[in-house]
Structure formats: C-alpha cells, structure tokens
Amino acid sequence: MATDRLMQLYFTLASGGTMTAEEIADRLGVSKPTVHRDIELLRNAGLSVEGTPNVGYRVDNPPEMPPLFLTAAEFRAMATGAKAVVAGSDRAQSRAASDLLTKARALVPPRSRGKYGL
Numbered sequence: 211m212a213t214d215r216l217m218q219l220y221f222t223l224a225s226g227g228t229m230t231a232e233e234i235a236d237r238l239g240v241s242k243p244t245v246h247r248d249i250e251l252l253r254n255a256g257l258s259v260e261g262t263p264n265v266g267y268r269v270d271n272p273p274e275m276p277p278l279f280l281t282a283a284e285f286r287a288m289a290t291g292a293k294a295v296v297a298g299s300d301r302a303q304s305r306a307a308s309d310l311l312t313k314a315r316a317l318v319p320p321r322s323r324g325k326y327g328l
Contacts, residue, residue, distance in 0.1 A: 219248050228266040289327035
C-alpha cells in the first residue's frame with residue numbers, strides 16, 4: 211500500500227543521512243520514478259525533504275511531531291470517536307473534537323468524505 215511505503219520512506223530518511231533514489235528504491239522494492247513521486251508527495255504534505263542531484267535525499271529539520279499517516283479504517287475510527295466526543299458534555303473536549311473533524315474534512319476530497327465517516 212502506498213501509505214505504508216510513504217511512512218517507510220519518511221522514517222528511513224528521517225533517521226539521518228542522505229540516500230540516493232536508487233538506494234531508496236532498492237530498500238523499498240520500487241522503481242526510481244516511484245521514489246521521485248513519493249518524495250513529491252511527502253513534500254506536498256509539508257515535510258522538508260531536500261534533494262541534491264547526484265547526492266541524494268534527506269529530511270531537513272524533521273518535525274517534532276511525526277506526520278500522521280492513517281489507514282482508512284483508522285481514519286474512520288478517529289472520526290467516529292471525535293463525533294462521540296462532540297456529543298459529550300465537556301465543552302472544551304467537544305470543541306477540540308469539532309476542530310479535529312473540521313481539519314480532517316479539509317484533508318479529504320468531498321467525494322470521499324462518506325468513505326471516512328466525515
């Protein structure tokens with residue numbers, strides 16, 4: 211699955227050092243073009259992945275909180291739990307859960323929101 215591969219790629223690069231696209235491709239069992247596409251996906255997700263031609267890729271300034279990659283089932287569970295908290299009586303938690311759902315909806319295209327319980 212692509213999400214698993216992205217997580218593997220990110221954590222491989224975040225562990226330090228620089229790796230060429232070929233080294234990454236060998237480690238992940240994918241092609242070099244797939245590595246290049248995955249690097250772009252990580253960059254589009256806001257991660258600082260630096261690349262230098264003929265040198266390789268590395269994560270520059272890894273975030274203090276690692277990126278959150280969820281499976282569809284995990285995303286649905288998160289949405290279901292947040293909805294339950296929104297319905298609860300603790301106003302602060304309800305507001306935080308509502309904010310979480312708003313952010314989650316922003317990540318998912320409108321046509322796919324039903325699939326994720328949003």
